[in-house]
Amino acid sequence: xxxxxxxxxxxxxxxxxxxxxxxxxxxxxxxxxxxxxxxxxxxxxxxxxxxxxxxxxxxxxxxxxxxxxxxxxxxxxxxxxxxxxxxxxxxxxxxxxxxxxxxxxxxxxxxxxxxxxxxxxxxxxxxxxxxxxxxxxxxxxxxxxxxxxxxxxxxxxxxxxxxxxxxxxxxxxxxxxxxxxxxxxxxxxxxxxxxxxxxxxxxxxxxxxxxxxxxxxxxxxxxxxxxxxxxxxxxxxxxxxxxxxxxxxxxxxxxxxxxxxxxxxxxxxxxxxxxxxxxxxxxxxxxxxxxxxxxxxxxxxxxxxxxxxxxxx
Amino acid sequence: xxxxxxxxxxxxxxxxxxxxxxxxxxxxxxxxxxxxxxxxxxxxxxxxxxxxxxxxxxxxxxxxxxxxxxxxxxxxxxxxxxxxxxxxxxxxxxxxxxxxxxxxxxxxxxxxxxxxxxxxxxxxxxxxxxxxxxxxxxxxxxxxxxxxxxxxxxxxxxxxxxxxxxxxxxxxxxxxxxxxxxxxxxxxxxxxxxxxxxxxxxxxxxxxxxxxxxxxxxxxxxxxxxxxxxxxxxxxxxxxxxxxxxxxxxxxxxxxxxxxxxxxxxxxxxxxxxxxxxxxxxxxxxxxxxxxxxxxxxxxxxxxxxxxxxxxxxxxxxxxxxxxxxxxxxxxxxxxxxxxxxxxxxxxxxxxxxxxxxxxxxxxxxxxxxxxxxxxxxxxxxxxxxxxxxxxxxxxxxxxxxxxxxxxxxxxxxxxxxxxxxxxxxxxxxxxxxxxxxxxxxxxxxxxxxxxxxxxxxxxxxxxxxxxxxxxxxxxxxxxxxxxxxxxxxxxxxxxxxxxxxxxxxxxxxxxxxxxxxxxxxxxxxxxxxxxxxxxxxxxxxxxxxxxxxxxxxxxxxxxxxxxxxxxxxxxxxxxxxxxxxxxxxxxxxxxxxxxxxxxxxxxxxxxxxxxxx
Numbered sequence: 005x006x007x008x009x010x011x012x013x014x015x016x017x018x019x020x021x022x023x024x025x026x027x028x029x030x031x032x033x034x035x036x037x038x039x040x041x042x043x044x045x046x047x048x049x050x051x052x053x054x055x056x057x058x059x060x061x062x063x064x065x066x067x068x069x070x071x072x073x074x075x076x077x078x079x080x081x082x083x084x085x086x087x088x089x090x091x092x093x094x095x096x097x098x099x100x101x102x103x104x105x106x107x108x109x110x111x112x113x114x115x116x117x118x119x120x121x122x123x124x125x126x127x128x129x130x131x132x133x134x135x136x137x138x139x140x141x142x143x144x145x146x147x148x149x150x151x152x153x154x155x156x157x158x159x160x161x162x163x164x165x166x167x168x169x170x171x172x173x174x175x176x177x178x179x180x181x182x183x184x185x186x187x188x189x190x191x192x193x194x195x196x197x198x199x200x201x202x203x204x205x206x207x208x209x210x211x212x213x214x215x216x217x218x219x220x221x222x223x224x225x226x227x228x229x230x231x232x233x234x235x236x237x238x239x240x241x242x243x244x245x246x247x248x249x250x251x252x253x254x255x256x257x258x259x260x261x262x263x264x265x266x267x268x269x270x271x272x273x274x275x276x277x278x279x280x281x282x283x284x285x286x287x288x289x290x291x292x293x294x295x296x297x298x299x300x301x302x303x304x305x306x307x308x309x310x311x312x313x314x315x316x317x
Numbered sequence: 318x319x320x321x322x323x324x325x326x327x328x329x330x331x332x333x334x335x336x337x338x339x340x341x342x343x344x345x346x347x348x349x350x351x352x353x354x355x356x357x358x359x360x361x362x363x364x365x366x367x368x369x370x371x372x373x374x375x376x377x378x379x380x381x382x383x384x385x386x387x388x389x390x391x392x393x394x395x396x397x398x399x400x401x402x403x404x405x406x407x408x409x410x411x412x413x414x415x416x417x418x419x420x421x422x423x424x425x426x427x428x429x430x431x432x433x434x435x436x437x438x439x440x441x442x443x444x445x446x447x448x449x450x451x452x453x454x455x456x457x458x459x460x461x462x463x464x465x466x467x468x469x470x471x472x473x474x475x476x477x478x479x480x481x482x483x484x485x486x487x488x489x490x491x492x493x494x495x496x497x498x499x500x501x502x503x504x505x506x507x508x509x510x511x512x513x514x515x516x517x518x519x520x521x522x523x524x525x526x527x528x529x530x531x532x533x534x535x536x537x538x539x540x541x542x543x544x545x546x547x548x549x550x551x552x553x554x555x556x557x558x559x560x561x562x563x564x565x566x567x568x569x570x571x572x573x574x575x576x577x578x579x580x581x582x583x584x585x586x587x588x589x590x591x592x593x594x595x596x597x598x599x600x601x602x603x604x605x606x607x608x609x610x611x612x613x614x615x616x617x618x619x620x621x622x623x624x625x626x627x628x629x630x631x632x633x634x635x636x637x638x639x640x641x642x643x644x645x646x647x648x649x650x651x652x653x654x655x656x657x658x659x660x661x662x663x664x665x666x667x668x669x670x671x672x673x674x675x676x677x678x679x680x681x682x683x684x685x686x687x688x689x690x691x692x693x694x695x696x697x698x699x700x701x702x703x704x705x706x707x708x709x710x711x712x713x714x715x716x717x718x719x720x721x722x723x724x725x726x727x728x729x730x731x732x733x734x735x736x737x738x739x740x741x742x743x744x745x746x747x748x749x750x751x752x753x754x755x756x757x758x759x760x761x762x763x764x765x766x767x768x769x770x771x772x773x774x775x776x777x778x779x780x781x782x783x784x785x786x787x788x789x790x791x792x793x794x795x796x797x798x799x800x801x802x803x804x805x806x807x808x809x810x811x812x813x814x815x816x817x818x819x820x821x822x823x824x825x826x827x828x829x830x831x832x833x834x835x836x837x838x839x840x841x842x843x844x845x846x847x848x849x850x851x852x853x854x855x856x857x858x859x860x861x862x863x864x865x866x867x868x869x870x871x872x873x874x875x876x877x878x879x880x881x882x883x884x885x886x887x888x889x890x891x892x893x894x895x896x897x898x899x900x901x902x903x904x905x906x907x908x909x910x911x912x913x914x915x916x917x918x919x920x921x922x923x924x925x926x927x928x929x930x931x
Contacts, residue, residue, distance in 0.1 A: 056761070058760065107754065108582060122760055125761055126754060130750075130751075144891070148878070148882040151878050155878055200825075200879075203875075204876075206872075214868040238846065245787065256779060257776065260772045268821070
């Protein structure tokens with residue numbers, strides 16, 4: 005069975021101008037939202053205390069708020085988490101009180117009336133640690149992009165390298181934009197997901213670029229645009245199938261994996277869709293815009309990659 | 318003939334998959350709830366204790382699975398966590414302070430597997446439950462204290478050298494020494510520079526020399542402050558009854574403490590923050606110890622037991638307290654006899670010198686004072702701590718002592734090490750604060766494992782069905798590779814000692830399941846293309862694998878780079894995720910390229926084929 009029976013080359017590049025316009029709009033929109041709404045930074049980055057508790061029956065949020073208010077935790081944000089029995093309590097970092105003890109004090113306050121409250125997790129992050137994590141996260145993202153840029157430039161050609169890195173930046177910015185627009189909480193796990201999106205999108209882009217390079221060498225008489233179209237058509241089935249299997253497991257993760265992993269799977273689901281689109285439209289359009297041509301890819305000595313190595317397969 | 322596999326490749330594949338499966342096997346056996354008994358300072362755990370422990374537990378109606386003795390420790394395996402809690406309480410009450418009774422999860426790996434080095438994956442705190450603390454040492458106060466010492470030190474040194482100064486003052490993290498004349502300043506600078514190579518001296522307006530710590534000395538001070546805190550925390554963690562605690566330096570001034578299985582964080586924090594201190598007192602030789610033991614303690618003396626329980630009569634007056642100790646190290650003297658070297662700050666040096674002046678030839682005792690949690694709580698729900706005093710050393714004063722002195726005549730290097738450790742523990746330490754805490758309750762931990770497993774199973778099932786449906790016979794091959802890939806990830810994770818499985822790590826495995834088939838999709842799509850171009854099935858297989866190879870390699874290497882950077886820069890959840898991602902990439906390359914090729918060759922290779930089921 006075949007997903008798509010395509011016998012003629014699809015003229016993907018015909019749509020590259022509208023695609024670039026849409027992508028630019030999405031990026032600008034994301035940047036504006038990031039500047040105006042910012043991200044809904046999670047505890048890891050802002051610092052503060054988070055307590056998740058479990059009740060044997062449906063939790064009465066108002067009563068919990070009253071109990072906390074009585075214990076002078078009136079500023080606490082109380083909400084359900086995952087199910088009606090589980091409650092998440094957030095507290096901003098506070099001056100004066102030994103902040104590391106806030107979690108224990110809250111547990112005492114909730115148990116004061118003798119209720120059976122299950123402590124599920126307490127997280128406390130000091131404000132300085134939060135700042136450092138933000139810095140580290142940004143640094144991780146930048147280092148990853150630069151290292152990938154260097155590797156792809158060495159392995160392919162600088163136009164492809166710029167093409168794939170702009171596709172990655174595109175994916176990252178729009179995924180962050182989504183989190184900003186929907187005001188979903190952005191914590192360390194989401195950061196890991198965004199970095200995994202980079203990995204995924206890159207995987208896709210490399211496969212396409214590899215085929216474009218191969219076709220530039222194989223097909224002698226064709227325009228660059230046509231060769232890109234041919235390559236995209238040839239890899240289309242693979243692109244879709246891999247996206248489908250990945251999206252399948254991510255859907256499972258989203259619905260089965262529990263509340264803690266929700267944000268993670270949301271970021272990945274969205275990122276995989278954007279990444280698939282960008283590997284078709286962004287990386288090759290950028291390479292085309294930069295004027296990629298046959299001469300850039302015909303190596304001086306025509307030698308197949310890995311020919312000098314012992315065959316592994 | 319195309320598509321034949323050499324025999325050695327079958328062996329290679331069988332070997333790799335077999336070894337991974339073998340090391341993945343312990344995960345099936347799981348872990349037992351257990352109680353671990355190890356010896357404290359004054360005791361020893363022997364195999365002979367097993368029968369009495371067994372009968373103690375039986376008389377309390379606690380069912381045990383097995384009791385083992387290995388590595389000077391006794392391991393009591395029980396059936397569930399409730400029994401574990403009860404058994405720990407019973408054992409702790411009976412064995413007392415001399416033994417550490419800790420709750421543990423002991424792998425239930427069969428003997429033959431364990432002897433091959435097999436053990437299950439280590440679970441992170443988010444799956445196992447427990448506490449993670451990140452503590453920061455207050456370096457400002459450590460440096461400020463060192464600067465304070467510098468002031469006293471300069472005063473004494475200059476006075477001894479007969480160099481007249483106007484004032485010595487602490488200014489922030491520096492010390493200003495003011496003189497009346499340029500000449501004295503010059504000679505003082507010459508003298509101080511030679512005396513303190515680890516300080517930086519600069520001249521200021523108004524006949525002032527400013528002394529600051531050199532970069533090296535600052536690093537030393539910071540290092541010492543962190544190390545000392547680590548030593549003390551390790552000591553106290555033992556009281557908490559945690560079997561596999563982790564106390565580790567992180568960065569320049571932080572300490573990570575991980576306590577798996579601990580649920581009462583409040584108790585953990587109080588115990589970690591408990592203080593210990595030291596006192597030097599003269600031994601009371603004018604009165605008889607026996608009288609004192611019988612209740613006639615002279616008003617100017619106190620009775621303190623030493624480590625073997627022998628009472629000692631000491632003077633009430635404290636000569637010096639531990640917060641004047643800067644450092645204590647064990648070593649050997651010129652004759653190879655173990656000794657402990659102690660450094661005091663300048664105030665301490667002066668006090669010591671005055672206190673020992675008239676006591677040469679008399680014995681001096683060192684008393685270690687510790688506050689141990691009794692396990693009971695007061696009306697405010699705070700733990701009640703019990704003061705425990707113990708004489709850890711009695712030494713005869715040989716000469717008038719100053720800022721640096723040593724205790725000799727110790728029996729063994731171990732005794733010297735223990736004494737130095739206790740001295741350091743009782744010394745003044747730079748205060749620490751908790752800057753990050755992550756506690757996961759046991760119920761959430763168990764739930765996370767369950768959800769993670771469900772997600773992995775569900776994701777795997779969907780992908781298996783999809784591949785079978787889409788690629789038919791070749792789909793079966795890809796599916797075998799996918800399952801082998803999962804087994805290999807688990808096997809490799811169990812083999813690497815530092816690898817820990819976390820919830821994001823499980824998400825990483827799920828993602829790998831989705832992405833691992835990519836290599837096979839690439840190969841199979843290539844084979845289909847080649848078939849459409851009119852090649853024979855055998856040639857299509859051959860060219861399909863060949864031309865997909867470099868693409869797969871490139872794609873995987875770049876993703877691997879991303880994983881590597883995540884691992885290097887990231888912390889906590891990011892690290893856990895990147896480990897499984899990287900392992901998954903490596904194993905999926907093996908299964909998707911080599912394993913499937915061997916299978917494809919085995920099924921279709923070397924025969925005349927009309928068509929392929931792809």
